[in-house]
Amino acid sequence: MTSVVVAGGGSAGHIEPALAFADAVRRLHPDVRVTALGTERGLDTALIPARGYPLELIPPVPLPRRPSLDLLKLPGRVHAAISRVRRVLDEVEADVVVGFGGYVALPAYLGARGRVPIAVHEANAKAGLANKVGARFAELVAVAVPGTGLENEQVVGMPLRRSITGLDRAALRTQGRKFFGLPPQGPVLLVFGGSQGARTLNNAIADALPDLLHAGISVLHAHGRGGEPAPPARGYVALPYIERMDLAYAAADAVLGRCGMTTVAEVTAVGLPAVYVPLPHGNGEQALNARPVVAAGGGILVDDAEMDGDRAVDELIPLLTNPRRLAAMSRAARASGHGDADQRLARLVLDLVRGHGGGAGDPVTEVIPIDPRTWRGR
Known part of the structure; x- marks a missing residue:
C-alpha cells in the first residue's frame, strides 16, 4: 500500500491545499494511505480530523522573523521535531512526504531528507523559508504561479476543494x-x-x-x-x-x-x-x-x-x-486559473512514488544552520 504523508499545518492557507491534494489522491487511488503532520497550534486539530485524515502531532517550530532569544532556541526545537517526524515516517511506512510550507513543513522536509522522496508545493508568488529549504533537496517542486524563485518549479496551480472547482x-x-x-x-x-x-x-x-x-x-x-x-x-x-x-x-x-x-x-x-x-x-x-x-x-x-x-x-x-x-x-x-491543480499534483506525486528506485540514500541528521546575524525572516 502506498503511504503519503502531507505537511501543511498551521493556517488554513497551508491546510486547505494539503487536504485538497489528499482528497485528489484518494479519488485517484482509494487504497492509498494518507497521514497528515500537524501541531496543536493553529487550525490543525480542528480541520484535519474533520476531513477524515489521521493527524500525527509534532512539536511546533515557529520561525522568528527577527533576531531574538527564540532564534537561539530554534536548533533544539528543530531537532525534537525532526525526531518525531522520523518516528511517524517509520510508523506509517511513508513512501513520500509532500509539504505545503509553514512551520510544520520545515521539520517534515528535514526529517524526510535521505529517507523518502520529498515533494514541495508553494502557494505564493514568493516562496517562504520552509519551502526554500525543502526545495533544495526535493525531487518535485510544484508551484501555484511561476516566478517563485524556487529551482525546477513546475506550475500546477493551487489545489482547491471540489466544491469550488x-x-x-x-x-x-x-x-x-x-x-x-x-x-x-x-x-x-x-x-x-x-x-x-x-x-x-x-x-x-x-x-x-x-x-x-x-x-x-x-x-x-x-x-x-x-x-x-x-x-x-x-x-x-x-x-x-x-x-x-x-x-x-x-x-x-x-x-x-x-x-x-x-x-x-x-x-x-x-x-x-x-x-x-x-x-x-x-x-x-x-x-x-x-x-x-x-x-x-x-x-x-x-x-x-x-x-x-x-x-x-x-x-x-x-x-x-x-x-x-x-x-x-x-x-x-x-x-x-488551474481548476485541476489538485489532481495534477496528485498524479505528479504518485508518479514520483512509482518511479522512485528504492531509498533516497543514507539518513541525514544535520540541521541547516541559521546565523542570527544574517536572519531576515520569512
Missing part, C-alpha cells in the same frame, strides 16, 4: 441568492477581505454603497468578525463570515477582495471577475499573486492606498452594469 455557478445562482436573501435579479457584488484584511474594503464599501445600490447593484459583504458593516439598506447583506462560499460565488457576478493565493485561485476557478486590493504589508506577494489574472484580463488591481469609496464606484459600477464586459472578464478569469 466543480461549482456550476449558473445552476446554483437562484439557490445562492435565496440562501443569502439577495434579489433574484440584477448584478451582485461579493466583498470579502478576511478577518485581518477587511478594514480598507469595509470603509470603501460603506462609502460607495449608496451609489452601488442606486445603480441596481446588490452587495453581499463579509466584513470580518472584528470589522464594521455598512449601515443597513435594502439590497445589502452583511455577515461577519461566509461559511457557504460556494453559494456566495454562485450568487455573485463580481468580487471585491484581497489577493491571497487561495482567494485568487478560488475566484479564477469559478470564473468571477474581480477587483483585487493587495494587503499593504508583507513582501508584496499579494500583488504578485493577482498579476497573471490581471494580465489575462480577468481582474483589476488597485493599490490599498487608492481604494476608497470613489475608487470603488469608479471601478465597480462600470463593470457590474456591463454584461458583455462581465462575461469577457469571467472567461478570462477562468482561463487563467
